Amino acid sequence: MLAAARARFAEDGFTATTIRRVAADAGVDASLVMQFFRSKNELFAAVMSVPADALTRFSAAFEGADDGLGERVVRAFLEVWEEDVRSSQPLMAMLRGALANDQANEQLRGFLQERLLVDALASRSADADLTLRVGVVSSMLVGLVVGRGVVGVPTLTGAEREQLIALVGPAVQSVLVPTPSTVHDKGADR
Amino acid sequence: MLAAARARFAEDGFTATTIRRVAADAGVDASLVMQFFRSKNELFAAVMSVPADALTRFSAAFEGADDGLGERVVRAFLEVWEEDVRSSQPLMAMLRGALANDQANEQLRGFLQERLLVDALASRSADADLTLRVGVVSSMLVGLVVGRGVVGVPTLTGAEREQLIALVGPAVQSVLVPTPSTVHDKGADR
Numbered sequence: 001m002l003a004a005a006r007a008r009f010a011e012d013g014f015t016a017t018t019i020r021r022v023a024a025d026a027g028v029d030a031s032l033v034m035q036f037f038r039s040k041n042e043l044f045a046a047v048m049s050v051p052a053d054a055l056t057r058f059s060a061a062f063e064g065a066d067d068g069l070g071e072r073v074v075r076a077f078l079e080v081w082e083e084d085v086r087s088s089q090p091l092m093a094m095l096r097g098a099l100a101n102d103q104a105n106e107q108l109r110g111f112l113q114e115r116l117l118v119d120a121l122a123s124r125s126a127d128a129d130l131t132l133r134v135g136v137v138s139s140m141l142v143g144l145v146v147g148r149g150v151v152g153v154p155t156l157t158g159a160e161r162e163q164l165i166a167l168v169g170p171a172v173q174s175v176l177v178p179t180p181s182t183v184h185d186k187g188a189d190r
Numbered sequence: 191m192l193a194a195a196r197a198r199f200a201e202d203g204f205t206a207t208t209i210r211r212v213a214a215d216a217g218v219d220a221s222l223v224m225q226f227f228r229s230k231n232e233l234f235a236a237v238m239s240v241p242a243d244a245l246t247r248f249s250a251a252f253e254g255a256d257d258g259l260g261e262r263v264v265r266a267f268l269e270v271w272e273e274d275v276r277s278s279q280p281l282m283a284m285l286r287g288a289l290a291n292d293q294a295n296e297q298l299r300g301f302l303q304e305r306l307l308v309d310a311l312a313s314r315s316a317d318a319d320l321t322l323r324v325g326v327v328s329s330m331l332v333g334l335v336v337g338r339g340v341v342g343v344p345t346l347t348g349a350e351r352e353q354l355i356a357l358v359g360p361a362v363q364s365v366l367v368p369t370p371s372t373v374h375d376k377g378a379d380r
Binding site for chain 2: 109133136139141152154156159175
């Protein structure tokens with residue numbers, strides 16, 4: 001039931017998905033879905049549990065040397081969103097839903113702000129400046145994934161993932177690990 | 191009527207907006223709206239006409255020296271999306287709609303791929319590589335605007351625009367004007 005709902009929310013978005021359709025996909029009666037989840041909102045909330053290993057992969061990308069950090073983050077991000085269906089479906093459902101539905105919006109906000117940031121920063125000393133930098137990177141990478149996967153901008157869908165990583169990696173690096181002259185003089189802290 | 195529809199689509203998104211509500215906002219009868227636009231889809235299409243000067247501002251940002259290009263583009267983008275209500279409302283409506291509705295998706299795709307890219311690149315010799323780079327930058331900046339304006343990630347909404355420009359400008363610069371070592375050796379073309 002959850003798997004059917006996950007696939008349906010990811011494909012059709014929150015608004016167009018119906019309990020009836022999810023039930024049909026799962027081969028059960030709609031009343032059974034209602035009995036378990038009570039409402040489309042609660043079903044959505046249950047579906048939104050992003051697999052823990054997706055978050056683990058993000059935080060792993062942030063671990064280690066500053067050198068190559070941008071590339072590691074972009075690679076982990078594109079892999080989790082585009083390759084691994086189990087993680088990309090709930091993320092994509094959350095994203096589509098966020099623009100149509102306040103509950104999903106709340107969830108995406110929570111996810112971006114807390115789970116992603118906290119996990120990403122667990123291995124680094126997180127000051128407000130670094131939190132902002134990770135927030136900027138996350139939202140820019142979500143934009144890239146949306147342009148490629150949801151909107152389907154031909155230029156972006158036509159690009160190889162490695163080509164994107166080569167292009168975006170240095171940009172992400174420059175946001176995450178600013179050189180002293182980039183933002184303000186922080187001394188030689190890279 | 192168009193102004194009322196524009197405001198309503200931008201605020202509520204495509205799905206939640208009704209002809210009845212737009213008519214009420216405009217102080218006219220719903221049948222009059224239907225007479226002019228026939229359907230919510232056609233009303234949406236009419237609303238989607240992004241003001242020409244928004245596109246002019248994007249292309250102006252791309253003109254001139256490579257030096258500071260990233261900062262100019264980020265600044266123009268944030269100003270058009272966040273400051274100028276006349277341009278930000280149709281853009282935001284298009285974006286919200288794109289994730290709930292195929293027609294809007296088509297429009298956003300067309301906008302990102304053709305209008306934005308063609309305009310942006312009118313002043314530069316556009317090869318496939320540059321088109322990809324502009325596409326990547328556009329989608330990343332849309333992601334930033336979504337994180338800030340639609341999802342409302344606290345870290346991002348709390349940041350000053352100038353702070354974001356300082357942070358993101360160099361990243362955009364690195365995508366648009368890759369140094370020879372960044373992607374592949376193109377010689378000293380910056």
